[in-house]
Amino acid sequence: MYDLVVRGDLVLPDRVLAGGFLAVRDGIIGALGAGDAPEAAETVDASGRLIFPGVIDGQVHAGSCEGIAGLGDASVAAAAGGVTTIVDMPFDDPLPVNSVELLQAKVETLERIARVDVALYGAPKKGAGTEGIAALADAGVCAFKVSTYEYHPVRFPGYDMGELYELFPAIRDTGLSVAFHNEDAAIVRRLTQRFLDERRNTPESHGAGRPAVAEVVANAAVFEIARVTGVRCHIVHSSLARGIEQAKRYREEGVRATAETCVQYLVFEEGQVLTMGARLKQNPPIRPAHEREALWEKVVADEVDFVSSDHVAWPLSRKSSPEFSENGSGVPGLETLFAALYTGMVTERGLAPSRVAALLSERPARHFGLYPRKGALTPGADADFAIVAPAPWTFDGAGMASQVKWSPYDGMTFGARVTSTYVRGTPVYAAGAVIGAPGTGTFIRPV
Numbered sequence: 271m272y273d274l275v276v277r278g279d280l281v282l283p284d285r286v287l288a289g290g291f292l293a294v295r296d297g298i299i300g301a302l303g304a305g306d307a308p309e310a311a312e313t314v315d316a317s318g319r320l321i322f323p324g325v326i327d328g329q330v331h332a333g334s335c336e337g338i339a340g341l342g343d344a345s346v347a348a349a350a351g352g353v354t355t356i357v358d359m360p361f362d363d364p365l366p367v368n369s370v371e372l373l374q375a376k377v378e379t380l381e382r383i384a385r386v387d388v389a390l391y392g393a394p395k396k397g398a399g400t401e402g403i404a405a406l407a408d409a410g411v412c413a414f415k416v417s418t419y420e421y422h423p424v425r426f427p428g429y430d431m432g433e434l435y436e437l438f439p440a441i442r443d444t445g446l447s448v449a450f451h452n453e454d455a456a457i458v459r460r461l462t463q464r465f466l467d468e469r470r471n472t473p474e475s476h477g478a479g480r481p482a483v484a485e486v487v488a489n490a491a492v493f494e495i496a497r498v499t500g501v502r503c504h505i506v507h508s509s510l511a512r513g514i515e516q517a518k519r520y521r522e523e524g525v526r527a528t529a530e531t532c533v534q535y536l537v538f539e540e541g542q543v544l545t546m547g548a549r550l551k552q553n554p555p556i557r558p559a560h561e562r563e564a565l566w567e568k569v570v571a572d573e574v575d576f577v578s579s580d581h582v583a584w585p586l587s588r589k590s591s592p593e594f595s596e597n598g599s600g601v602p603g604l605e606t607l608f609a610a611l612y613t614g615m616v617t618e619r620g621l622a623p624s625r626v627a628a629l630l631s632e633r634p635a636r637h638f639g640l641y642p643r644k645g646a647l648t649p650g651a652d653a654d655f656a657i658v659a660p661a662p663w664t665f666d667g668a669g670m671a672s673q674v675k676w677s678p679y680d681g682m683t684f685g686a687r688v689t690s691t692y693v694r695g696t697p698v699y700a701a702g703a704v705i706g707a708p709g710t711g712t713f714i715r716p717v
Contacts, residue, residue, distance in 0.1 A: 272300055274695055275307045278316035278657060281323065281623045283632060283646055292321060294653040297694035301649060316657045319689065320623055323631040323647050324354025324654030325608050328530060328638065329506060329578035331600060333362030335585070338376050342383035342708065343583060343673050347604035349385050349699040349706055350671035352656030352688035355644055355714060356386060356604075357578075357634065360393040360415055361426040368395040369402050370409045377410075377713045384711030385698050386691075387654070389638055391415045391449070396427040400440035407444035410715035412638040414441050415506070417451035418488045419458055419553075428455055431491055438499035446716070447502040447528070447637065450492050452513065453554055457484040462595070471593045473543045477555040482510055485554055489513055493520045493527050504637070505529035507580055509554040511564035514573050528575040528637065533610045534601060535565055536577075538678065548589045548597035550678050552580070569629075570619060576633040577611055579603030583674040602674050606665060608656070609684035616660075617685025639716025653695035660686045671704050 272293040280290040280302060291307035293300050301308060332344035341358065348356055360367035367373050373392060380388045392411035395402050403414070416437070420428025429437070434450075441448045458480050465475035489505060493516065496503035505513050508529045517529035534552060539559040543550045550556055557565075568574050582600030591597050608630060615621040615629075627646070635645025643652055667680035691699035691706075698706025 272308055272310040274312050274314070275310035276314045276316055276321060276655070276657070277307060278319045278321045280321050280647055281627045283624060283628070286320070286623055289317070292647060292653070292655065294695040297653055297696070299647060299649050299651050299653050302647060320658040320660055320686070321647070322352065322623070322656045322658055323627055323645060324656060324691070324693065325352050325630045326355040326357065326634040326640065326644060327353045327579050327581065327604060327607055328357045328576055328634040329359065329532065329580045330356045330604065331359045331361065331580070331582045332356065333358070334582050334598070334600070335363065335588070337363045338379045339383065340583065341380045341388060344581065344604060345383070345385040345388070345711055346704050347581070347583070347602065347670070347672040349691050349704045350688070351605040352608045352658065352691050353604055354386050354654035354656070354691060354693045355389060355640065357389045357412065357638055358391065360391045363425055366393045366425055367391070368393045370405050373406060373409050373411065381709060381712055383708045385704065385706035385708060386693050386711045387714045388711055389640060389714045394429070394437050396429070400437060403437070403440045404444060407446055410713065411446070412640070412716050413446050414448045415450070416448060418492065419451060419453045419455045431495060434492060434495050435499070438495055438501040442499055442501040446639070447504050449504040449506040450488070452485050452488040452492070452505050452508070453480060454484045454487040454491070457481070457487065466595070471595050473547055473594055476551065476594050477540055477543065480553065480555050482512065482557070482561070485510055486512055486516070489516045493525055496527060497523070497525045500526070502526040507532050507554065507578070509535045509557050509565070510561060511568050514565070514568040518573055530576045530578055531565060531574055532578055532580045533607050534580070534603065534678070536562060536569065536614055537610050538562070546678055548591065548594060549676065550601065551589070551594070551597050551599050552601070553599040566614070569615070570621070572625070574629065576637065577629045578634070579607040583672055585674060586676055601678050602670070602672060602676070605670055605672065606677060606679045608688060609665065609686060610679060613685040640714060641717070643717050644714070653692060655692050656688050657690040658686050659689050663687045
């Protein structure tokens with residue numbers, strides 16, 4: 271006797287099993303198949319709908335605005351978007367997660383307020399060498415994050431190449447990956463200052479001040495250090511097909527290099543930044559249309575490791591300054607990640623739903639050491655899944671589940687819609703409302 275059986279079209283790693291069933295006991299997938307389903311205390315008929323493994327968003331900045339408390343609202347947005355596990359970045363306001371004490375404080379808070387599961391990045395302590403890296407790994411972080419560009423000396427520090435050369439062997443010894451924000455600081459600072467001196471503080475100058483070459487140079491420098499240190503090294507957001515090519519080339523040479531992109535680089539192009547202004551401000555910036563199409567070619571060719579949202583839920587007050595540089599970078603993306611990528615891959619390009627599941631579920635799960643507990647509809651895995659209606663609908667930013675009621679995706683037509691989200695067999699989103707209670711989510715360590 272199972273607790274729950276869900277009937278529908280199961281999105282498996284290699285195919286869609288039409289008319290299948292998923293059986294859950296004690297929050298774990300106990301069985302799946304076609305034909306007659308086993309008995310259960312509750313049966314959900316999702317016939318004609320797709321049942322996807324829960325999305326794992328590998329890049330979320332829940333703490334950039336509110337601090338750790340931001341995980342509460344981020345988990346609401348996640349539930350509404352079919353995201354069952356958030357991988358949250360360490361650069362919280364006011365302090366980054368660079369010690370076991372700060373990690374434990376974050377874990378204690380998230381287990382009170384989160385509605386979906388949460389895995390956590392850690393950060394090396396700026397100016398302290400390798401201090402605390404092994405302890406953070408032992409305490410359960412799933413990866414480490416560094417940046418080649420400094421946004422804040424404490425909260426979001428930059429690390430020069432000498433520091434990375436020192437840090438990478440210690441991170442290598444943990445077995446975890448190190449992800450890096452990939453913009454060359456010298457190029458960006460020089461160009462940005464030039465535009466500011468010329469009183470050009472606009473959407474156009476923002477993109478011009480962070481040219482493609484700044485990404486390419488940062489990628490090459492960091493991957494070369496990864497080559498000699500042996501660390502697993504990951505581009506956290508490539509806005510360029512060239513960045514995906516770099517990771518592939520370094521892998522072919524024996525470097526443990528990977529790269530993700532973010533869905534907004536696949537949806538938007540530079541001209542739209544001129545229309546939307548700071549609402550579409552990103553770092554690295556949104557690129558021209560030809561770069562977007564080149565990046566899509568990499569997705570279609572299956573050369574992208576996974577796709578994330580780079581979610582930051584800035585209030586509009588942080589996106590409204592006429593001085594472009596004073597606005598926050600990043601957009602709310604948890605509620606639209608799945609729908610936007612499904613639309614681009616399945617609706618518009620005819621790729622299989624299993625390809626979407628690979629980029630949003632299985633591959634991030636494997637990357638962060640969460641597989642096989644997370645990432646696929648398989649017996650023994652957590653019963654994390656989303657029920658999806660494959661039909662067109664229009665996204666309305668004003669109706670978002672999040673407290674932030676704006677989105678650059680407002681008014682877009684998507685090809686599929688999440689109708690229900692389950693975390694470990696518990697419904698957290700259904701019938702257009704988040705129903706998971708605070709504390710439903712838990713801290714997830716690498717397995």
